[in-house]
Amino acid sequence: MKNVPLFKGIIISLGVSLSLVSLTPVIAQTPFKNPLQVEKFDDPLLPDPPVIRPLSPLEKFRLEEALNKLNEQAKQVYQQGKVEEAFTIWYRELRLRQKLDRVKEIKALGSVGEIAWSENRSQDFRNIRERLREIETEAQANNQQNWLEVIAKSYERMRELDGAIALYQVLLETSANPNKILEKIAQLHQSQFHYQKAANTYEKLLQKTENDDLAQIQYLKKLSQLYEEAENYNKGSEVKQRLIALYQQQNNSQPLPNLMVSLGKNYEQMEAFDRASEIYQEAFQLAWSQQKYSIASEALLSLGQLYQNDGNLETTLDIYEQLLIVQERSYDHYGLMMTYDKMGAIYRQRGEQQQALIAYEKALKLARSLGYQENYFQNQVNQIKS
Template sequence: MKLRFLLKVLLLSFGIVLSALGANLAGAQAPFQNPLKVEEIEDPLLPSPPIQRSLSPLEQLRLQQQLEELNRRARATYEDGNVDEAFNIWYRELRLRQELEVSKEVEALARVGEVAWRENRSEDLRNIRQRLSNIETTAQENNHRELLQQVAESYERMRVNDRAIAVYNFLLEDSENPRPLLENIASLYESRFQYDQAAETYEKLLAMAEAQNNARAEINYLRRLRSLYEQANNPEKGITTKERLASIYQQQNNEQPLPSLFFSLGEDYQEMGRFNAASNAYEQAYRRAWSQQKYAIASNALENLAQLYRRDESLETTLNIYEQLLIVQERATDYYGLMMTYNKIGEIHQQRDRDQQALSAFENALELARSLSYQEAYFQEKINNLI
């Protein structure tokens, strides 16, 4: 009897577990319902009883006005902090917009989708994206280019950049004016940190600008490429881009951008191990920066130039560069820079057993250190070691 009773209890318990598991599975497998996917829209704002025709112009105008009022209500509700209720109102608006002009619906989808992205409402973003995707498919089938452009821009607003890029690429296939499309694609790739793809797109734009002798556009694309190659840490490509920029600026007698451009070129040459080219670039950067009173660039160029010569044990040339650097730093009233340069001059004299010159340099450094209240003991020790 006890065994039979225990068996019944076990069977009953097993049945309860199975029922619960079945209920959970059923709930988990419930199909996703997008509130924007409806076969027939029923709403008090639509004619009643339902009509089997398109809305008349007057009915469309009235509905448009009512939908604008719905949007205002949703916006006010959202600003009051009732985000869920605001989206309920917006969903009603978006469903009803399917009865009107599709371009107006796409505009509204982008507007609400942007809010969904900002509020990190992934389910709402998915719903709106799915509706936009359906519109995109129909527009592609009908080659509705203006609508596709609007869909792509809506994807951008919602940060669905992969779909925006795909639509722009579709529009590129037979576009008579590919430039703005390529610019959008390049910008989107850049926003996704896909620097190689962005650079490849800007290279296409650059080729177009060159073919059209459009110098302004050429400079713009070269600047973008310069930035991209720097972010991608690609000095080889960066050198080519900067050399072309420098050539154009020189042809235009535009001196202003050249100091920083030559300094950047010097850094790239140095990274690539092209030390002679780096030296020439730093000299160009220094001369042009000095003439334009851009003392920070002039100072940095001389500092890097001195490091190159010191690396090659060309100490006398290095000393000459540091002496010139002192003049730049004095003009810029860069007391910290002066202190460090005197220190380097002292080290080189000390390395060449010229103790008196080293002592003089370290004393100058100490005087500056005292004015800055910085590293006084460090320079005093160096002086004591020479006395």
């Protein structure tokens, strides 16, 4: 680090989709035959003799009640640890649900698919996904948008996130509320650690909400978080600057100190040390004026470390002296102890043994009150005295 600008005298008045391919499956069903591909319905719960016509309302009601009982039975068996038996019951339920309401079938498929995913039952997972894709094709052919929405949610439950994203992209074309769908797409990308794809989606949302400050702030916060996770400090700093400007336009300074400290850290990562110094000082002054002492301490601590890394120990000590005042104001005894420790080390490095001793003795007193690291500070004191 070179040419960090001179410390600006902030001494100013301190007194003021998880893929299942790699999983080891527990497969009860043959991979050559999907139990959900029904060629002929033959079950005691259906009318006897079999009927070709659609079920009557009464027959549907009775079958629905029976299937709900089957589902409860499967859950009880599953809770007893009889996974194989539970899936046998669930398959029966899912087959028979094909005779009833499609939306309820989709929800049931998603519920059982989620369990198949959690139990690493890859073949069962594929069977259910295959059935959902059949319904998806049917829904698109018949323009059943409500089916597609429920299928997308079922894919989410099953962690079939690529399928969910693809469906939400389809729904986006005709949605009356596209922002909500874009938010969902961004969240799913983020859950897959596809940070750039998520960021691109939030950028689209920013463009769609240019005249909505609240929405802009929400999406800029999301973008800031994404770029932090992606360690993209350049883009992260740009987003934080946009967010700061937006808060300033609203005359809302309350969020600024914490945001500025975060921006300063981005500048450090980018080795823009002069900008980091300026931002930390601004963050400190604003936090102090708002009596946000923990943020003020963090800003000074970061600033002090910046100058210490640059070898400017005189300025570092000045900053730590101010840090002590902030920590005293906030009764941060642990912080005081650690700051005296840092100052003691710098004084020893500069050969100022008496100043180092004073700092370590103060740290030792605090350590005793906290019951923490007493031996360490006692050893520092003993070394200097000897």
